[in-house]
Amino acid sequence: MAEKDREHLRMLSIFHYVLGAFAVLFTSPFIIHIVIGIIMLISPESMAGKDSANPPPPFVGWMFTVMGGVAVLGGWTLAVCLVCAGRFLVRQKHYLFCLIIAGLSCLCAPLGTVLGVFTIIVLLRPSVKELFVQSKQLKSPTNQNT
Secondary structure (H helix, E strand, O other), X not given: OHHHHHHHHHHHHHXXXXXXXXXXXXXXHHHHHHHHHHHHHHOHHHHOOOOOOOOOOHHHHHHHHHHHHHHHHHHHHHHHHHHHHHHHHHHXXXXXXXXXXXXXXXXXXXXXXXXXXXXXXXXXOHHHHHHHHHHHHHOOHHHOOO
């Protein structure tokens, strides 16, 4: 049973890496919004078009910049967390972190939802919990020979 659980954790780990790459891929285009917002703030007359008398107000530039920044920062943060969770799953470390990231990945429909649900199902197995406990006990400083 332990080998089957390890294989499931290894496969989930790979899928976490893939979803992390997708998160970076799909949130990176928001960098365009940041650039447009900065251009609106630095040179609003360049965004006025044919009617150069009415450039966009500064809050529009700030809105583009802040919303784009939040989208990129949030997506890249989720991607880093997914990759870390994938690494932790294969090493059977940080059980609670992996469980939380599995729940958060459910927000990324449809692939993240499927991955999150399967990860939660696997992590809630008593045999998988035992793998995490054993891994923690093997790596604790009290059990190492110095």
